Amino acid sequence: MNSKLPQSVLLKVGMGTCGIAAGARAIYDKLEEQVKNFQNIEIDYTSCNGFCHLEPLIETIIKGKTLLLANLSAEQIPFLLENLTNKKLLSSKVLVIEKDKKLKGQNRIVLENCGIINPDKLNDYLEKDGYVALKKVLNNISPEEVIENIKKSGLRGRGGAGFSTGIKWDLARKAQSEQKYVICNADEGDPGAFMDRAVMEGDPHRVIEGLIICGYAIGASKGYIYCRAEYPLAIMRLRKAIIDAKESNLLGENVLNSGFGFEIIIKEGAGAFVCGEETALIASVEGQRGMPRIKPPFPATKGLWEKPTNINNVETLANIPWIIRKGADSFSALGTEKSPGTKVFSLAGKIKNAGLIEIEMGVSLRDIIYGIGGGSSTNKEVKAVQLGGPSGGCIPAEMFDTLVDYESLMSTGAIVGSGGMVAVDEDTCMVDLAKYFLQFIQSESCGKCTFCRIGTKRMLEILTRMTEGKSNMEELNKLRALAQNIGVASLCALGKTAPNPVMTTLRYFESEYLEHINEKKCSTGVCKALVIYTIDEQKCIGCTKCAKNCPVDTISGSLKKPHYIHQEKCIKCGNCEKVCPVGAVSKL
Secondary structure, three states: OOEEEEEEEEEEEEOOHHHHHHOHHHHHHHHHHHHHHEEEEEEEEEOOOOOHHHOOOEEEEEOOEEEEEEOOOHHHHHHHHHOOOOOOOOOOOOEEEEHHHHOOOOOOOOOOOOOOOOOOOHHHHHHOOOOHHHHHHHHHOOHHHHHHHHHHHOOEOOOOOOOEHHHHHHHHHHOOOOOOEEEEEEOOOOOOOOHHHHHHHHOHHHHHHHHHHHHHHHOOOEEEEEEEOOOHHHHHHHHHHHHHHHHOOOOEOOHHHOOOOEEEEEEEEOOOHHHHOHHHHHHHHOOOOOOOOOOOOOOOOOOHHHOOEEEEEHHHHHHHHHHHHHOHHHHHOOEOOOOEOEEEEEEEEOOOOOEEEEEEOOOEHHHHHHHHOOOOOOOOOEEEEEEOHHHOEEEEHHHOOOEOOHHHHHHHOOOOOOOEEEEEEOOOOHHHHHHHHHHHHHHHOOOOOHHHHHHHHHHHHHHHHHHOOOOOHHHHHHHHHHHHHHHHHOOOHHHHHOOHHHHHHHHHOHHHHHHHHHHOOOOOOOOHHHOOEEEOOOOOOOOOHHHHOOOOOOEEOOOOOOOEEOOOOOOOOOHHHHHOOOOOEEEO
């Protein structure tokens, strides 16, 4: 016989990529199996709500109050269902969190539906005022008025450059052509960035609505969503959303019987970072190799197949329905004068509350890292934050009072970028970090221009020698000169911003570069070639633990006698230091 709960309960499993990877599918399957034994329980799924560090999780909605049941396993489901409405659940090993408290400090516009609606149900989106903006535009607002509203809102492109969205639309609107295109740039390639993926997975109709409104405003009849193939769940949900929108007359030859026709095509990219640059993206859509071209002409006048084309990223388009529904003044009232509205960021790296956040522009980095982010996940001090991906810059902890807006961050040498924030702690070598990002940039260079193709290669070689203790001050000066020249002379934004991680780490952490060059030392122990492990004969008790745990048998010594490390064979794994019970092993 089924058990009946005293009140109805709705359980929503987070089924974004992060949740599924953490085991959410097994939890959902277990819920489906077990819920048959209960009355008054409804189950559904949603996508990522931004609390990636708590996955897998279930949102439990009882009497309108939402609790997050976090870090779950399928084995906990029977106990959870039995105790949903009593205090036993709160005192159990299930992690129970009030959702409103987790959202403190955030203001969600782009993410307002993510983790709330079922992304595969059009009705869920419609119940949250979905497509109200599209209906309003098609019935009452001219294309020119739409563009003026977007200008008035102050919305700047959320893909990196921060150019005025309204002006960009206006340029495409005024371009003369019978055929125009709009493209949603979903080629999110920054390490540590997953904002656009989460929005497409969690609220696909919102992206589609923004794209349709853009098409109407500039006079385009066809749109493309250029999404990297590494985002299969996002692509699957977008495809379903497009089909459902067509069946509801929200897409097609005569949208909502307005006389305006629009279609959307999904183009899967092969994962080339350079295709995030708009002219390289256009080349890829056309079936060519993704390589940037010289501007002008700009895509607004000569873009896809040489026709006027407007390109915005996912987050930019996802702001459009809210602005049309709530009004330009409501958006411009948020944030700062020059950087109005909100911005979505992904928090990654050595940070406790890893995941997605959306904050008003003008909040300090300190409030984000230590307030919303919860500080370091390693119980060590946060040393710096890399902002804007491999094209961005590294901001040190002493500058965490910097406000998060376009101008303030640019003055530090970093950029807002698409919104990736990677926190690093005291154990991070900044020279090695700069090398990591430069390796990424160098491997992703399309090779079209010499400064990016060869210049980044030479920079990487210098950094590699530094981490191996084989560099000198002359090479440090050469590194600075290369960075400056590459930034000025490269063809596209990828090359122009490639030196940023090196320039900012040199600016704020020059002492670490000098340590690598002059002392042949890496104080963090990250650069293995500069690390030497030794055993203090006075402290060693001859327990043999270090020798037994050495994977390459490089430690010799007899029981109860001092041991010795043969440096020529040591691979610097650090096992000896970890297992020594008396601290006789040290790292120089």
